[in-house]
Amino acid sequence: xxxxxxxxxxxxxxxxxxxxxxxxxxxxxxxxxxxxxxxxxxxxxxxxxxxxxxxxxxxxxxxxxxxxxxxxxxxxxxxxxxxxxxxxxxxxxxxxxxxxxxxxxxxxxxxxxxxxxxxxxxxxxxxxxxxxxxxxxxxxxxxxxxxxxxxxxxxxxxxxxxxxxxxxxxxxxxxxxxxxxxxxxxxxxxxxxxxxxxxxxxxxxxxxxxxxxxxxxxxxxxxxxxxxxxxxxxxxxxxxxxxxxxxxxxxxxxxxxxxxxxxxxxxxxxxxxxxxxxxxxxxxxxxxxxxxxxxxxxxxxxxxxxxxxxxxxxxxxxxxxxxxxxxxxxxxxxxxxxxxxxxxxxxxxxxxxxxxxxxxxxxxxxxxxxxxxxxxxxxxxxxxxxxxxxxxxxxxxxxxxxxxxxxxxxxxxxxxxxxxxxxxxxxxxxxxxxxxxxxxxxxxxxxxxxxxxxxxxxxxxxxxxxxxxxxxxxxxxxxxxxxxxxxxxxxxxxxxxx
Amino acid sequence: xxxxxxxxxxxxxxxxxxxxxxxxxxxxxxxxxxxxxxxxxxxxxxxxxxxxxxxxxxxxxxxxxxxxxxxxxxxxxxxxxxxxxxxxxxxxxxxxxxxxxxxxxxxxxxxxxxxxxxxxxxxxxxxxxxxxxxxxxxxxxxxxxxxxxxxxxxxxxxxxxxxxxxxxxxxxxxxxxxx
Numbered sequence: 001x002x003x004x005x006x007x008x009x010x011x012x013x014x015x016x017x018x019x020x021x022x023x024x025x026x027x028x029x030x031x032x033x034x035x036x037x038x039x040x041x042x043x044x045x046x047x048x049x050x051x052x053x054x055x056x057x058x059x060x061x062x063x064x065x066x067x068x069x070x071x072x073x074x075x076x077x078x079x080x081x082x083x084x085x086x087x088x089x090x091x092x093x094x095x096x097x098x099x100x101x102x103x104x105x106x107x108x109x110x111x112x113x114x115x116x117x118x119x120x121x122x123x124x125x126x127x128x129x130x131x132x133x134x135x136x137x138x139x140x141x142x143x144x145x146x147x148x149x150x151x152x153x154x155x156x157x158x159x160x161x162x163x164x165x166x167x168x169x170x171x172x173x174x175x176x177x178x179x180x181x182x183x184x185x186x187x188x189x190x191x192x193x194x195x196x197x198x199x200x201x202x203x204x205x206x207x208x209x210x211x212x213x214x215x216x217x218x219x220x221x222x223x224x225x226x227x228x229x230x231x232x233x234x235x236x237x238x239x240x241x242x243x244x245x246x247x248x249x250x251x252x253x254x255x256x257x258x259x260x261x262x263x264x265x266x267x268x269x270x271x272x273x274x275x276x277x278x279x280x281x282x283x284x285x286x287x288x289x290x291x292x293x294x295x296x297x298x299x300x301x302x303x304x305x306x307x308x309x310x311x312x313x314x315x316x317x318x319x320x321x322x323x324x325x326x327x328x329x330x331x332x333x334x335x336x337x338x339x340x341x342x343x344x345x346x347x348x349x350x351x352x353x354x355x356x357x358x359x360x361x362x363x364x365x366x367x368x369x370x371x372x373x374x375x376x377x378x379x380x381x382x383x384x385x386x387x388x389x390x391x392x393x394x395x396x397x398x399x400x401x402x403x404x405x406x407x408x409x410x411x412x413x414x415x416x417x418x419x420x421x422x423x424x425x426x427x428x429x430x431x432x433x434x435x436x437x438x439x440x441x442x443x444x445x446x447x448x449x450x451x452x453x454x455x456x457x458x459x460x461x462x463x464x465x466x467x468x469x470x471x472x473x474x475x476x477x478x479x480x481x482x483x484x485x486x487x488x489x490x491x492x493x494x495x496x497x498x
Numbered sequence: 499x500x501x502x503x504x505x506x507x508x509x510x511x512x513x514x515x516x517x518x519x520x521x522x523x524x525x526x527x528x529x530x531x532x533x534x535x536x537x538x539x540x541x542x543x544x545x546x547x548x549x550x551x552x553x554x555x556x557x558x559x560x561x562x563x564x565x566x567x568x569x570x571x572x573x574x575x576x577x578x579x580x581x582x583x584x585x586x587x588x589x590x591x592x593x594x595x596x597x598x599x600x601x602x603x604x605x606x607x608x609x610x611x612x613x614x615x616x617x618x619x620x621x622x623x624x625x626x627x628x629x630x631x632x633x634x635x636x637x638x639x640x641x642x643x644x645x646x647x648x649x650x651x652x653x654x655x656x657x658x659x660x661x662x663x664x665x666x667x668x669x670x671x672x673x674x675x676x677x
Contacts, residue, residue: 073530073540075625078633085640086567092647093571097656101664105671212624219624227616227626230533232542234625235609236602236632239530239542242549242556243519250512250563254570272664276651283644287637294633304536311536428573429502459520460552461529470512477506494667498660 005329006157012333013154016199016340017176023191027184034374037185038109038356039267042100044190046274050281051197052190053265054289055342056349057084057256057282058200062289063339064146067322068315070297071304074226076238077297079245080252081290085283087256090424092279095257096266098427100275101495103267110353111260111423112361117492118426119434126365127441129357131418132260134445135411136354140389143347145396147173150339153320166397170390177344178386181351182379189348190268196341197285203338204288206331207322211295214326215302219295222302229305234298244461251466254473255416257424261349264356289342296322355381413465417444420469421476430496433486436479440472447471501576505569511562518555525551546610553603560599568592571643580654587646591639598635602628 035041044052069077102108106117111132116125148170155161155169180188215221226234237245256262269278300318303309312321319339323332359377360370371377421440426432450456451464458464488496527543528551534541542548549556568588575584605628612618622630647655 072538074542075629075632078629079636082633082636082640085637086643089640089643089647090567090570093643093655094574105668220621223621223625223629224616227619230541231614232545234629235542235545236606236628237545237549239540241529241542241545243552243559244529246556246560246563249560253563253567272656272661273651275655276648279647280644283641301539304539312538315538424570425502425505425573431502459522459524459528460548462516462519467516470509470516474506474509474513477502477509491667491671494663498656498663 002329005324005332008329008333009154009336010158012337013151013340016195016337019195020176020180020188020192020344023195024180024183024188027180027188027191030187031183031185031375034109034360034370034378035107036187037375037378038352038360039103039264040186040190042103042268043270044268046269046277047281048190048194049265049269049274050278051285052193052268052345052349053088053262053278054282054285055193055197055200055345056189056261056265057259058286058289058342058346062293063200063335063342064150064316064319066290066293067297067300067318070294071300071312071318072315073240074230074233074238074301075236075294075298076240076245077248078236078238078294080248081293083249083253084256084286084290086253088279088282088286090254091257091262091266092275094424095263095427096275096278097272097498098495099263099266100269100272101498102492105491105495108267110356110361111263111419112357112365114263114427115422115437116364117489119422119432119437120486120489121434121437122365122368124422124434124437124441125361127438127445128418128422129361129365131414131441131445132353133357133362135260135415136350136357136385137389137392138411139350140347140354140385141392141396143343143350144170144174144177144386144390145393147177147340147343147347148393150320150336150343154336167394170394173340174386174390177347177351178383181348181386182382185378185382186268186352189345189352190265192341192348193345196338196345199334199338199341201285201288203331203335204292207327207335208288208291208295210327210331211292211299211322214299219298222298225302225306226298233301240461243459244463247461247463247466251413251416251463251469254420254424254469255412255465258416258419259412260353260415260419261346263419263423264349264353299326351382351385354385355379358385413463413468414444414448416465417448417468417472421473425473425476427496429480430488430493431485432476432480433483435483436476439479440476443475444468444472501569501572505566505573508562508566508569512559512566515555515559515562519552519559522552522555524548549606549610553607557599557603561596564592564595564599567595575654580657583650584646584654587650591643591646594642595636595639598631598639601635602631605631 112125112128115128151169155164223234355378358381418441422437447468525547528548530540530542533539575581620627
């Protein structure tokens, strides 16, 4: 079986890509309007939405960056993963029902539509659209680069493809992504998410079982081996320290509910009652993925510091090396397909909201109407965003990585700081005002960009996104209280009473 | 006190704790250092020194964060039966999450004050006790929230009366659009 490892891995990834193309072709026949393209006509069942929420919230970071972070910093990153239990709950307690109601009453296609309806403000719509577009470009570039690098690493292990270039790998993987995203829009995206989420759960369970058996004494021996090298690495705050991990806890706990690709999925379920199935489904999927993230990272740290394996060239190799050293070839095949699944599911979600910002939100804010032939324009916008993001990704690799790193780091924190106050608080507090919403968005953009551009850092490894979100929330409440009460549209007012 | 004011007060407590941390002098190696042997890996340096420097503001910071999360979760439940039912449940979540946080800090401080020998450590489900509380305790309290949402959905989140009111709103909007 071992000699078949490489063909099995390549076969699994190829099968997965063909499946995505097939889903794209199937979804193309169901996509007849911009509403189908952006929000799947609000017709999806709870299992599809649940798996789509979970898989699009966990990018390649969960399968590659997460284990790498545990390998590098010990248990520190546990604080950004376990808090997602609170993050998902905040999203569903506070906004899932209201977002779905507004989507039905106002026939909204995007998060900026919701913001415009709540604050009766085109400026708020436009600023939200611009924020999303800036964040999407960074995210997309990092995801495309990750896909290309993983594909290159996989193909390079086969003599026939040993000299394949990164550009070729970027072209292959982006072509698959563009194909199903353009043909099938969000319908293809959520049904590939269904496949992707299922693969991620199966792969996660199998990897955790494998990880627990690498050392004879199981996870306790893993912990003891790490303890013998550096006790703090296996203690609750890891090598980052208490303040750094608490800042992650805050940012990821509150910030998850402010991620536009997740909020947009809350518009897509057929019935509001489905939310009580979607929340536990998303939680279950994420819990399994987190177990993978933590267990693989810890096992790899233990075997390296315990002199059972030579040190990795880079922390991000923790998961790939684990698979090549300890996983059965069939499991390695499933997990590598799962890795592509994790990256693509996030990338397609961002492509969709980016296209909505370009053809729907920003034109509506500027000239009062969306682009003509919205469905065709959305497909073109999807292609153009993908191509620009691929250009950014390759520029980052061969030229300066600063731009992509800047936009990628800018994305998550800015989404959290800009969107949590205006949407999560704003949809539950009638006293929230338009000036407060605009202040929160502008503050978030400026403070996050400033930290990235000037390379500022905070003491005790505090995450800048934490400070931006904290101050943005406080500013939003204080500015709302300090400005005159505003009238809310009658339908939105009635929804906020429910 | 209204949930929004509770939220504001909690966030201000967090901000004050942050300022307290920022003005506290940093011990050496506060965010760890490169591993002496393994490239790409980090070690913590003197964990006791960096923890003790900020243990009080960090403690209050996290209590403020947990109070802010509870207040935020209370925002949609502002009247009548909904408020009474969810208030008790969310207060329970706050108490449990604060208990987990206190458990983490107490057991960690006991570890720092001990001989730090491996045999002094109690392992629970694969992790030293303070870490087991961080890994499983935080997650378990979060799961409790999901449990309240799922089983309280028809009573607190989307009641039969909500459904009727929403259907009436949709009908009104349809008539306005048609008229």
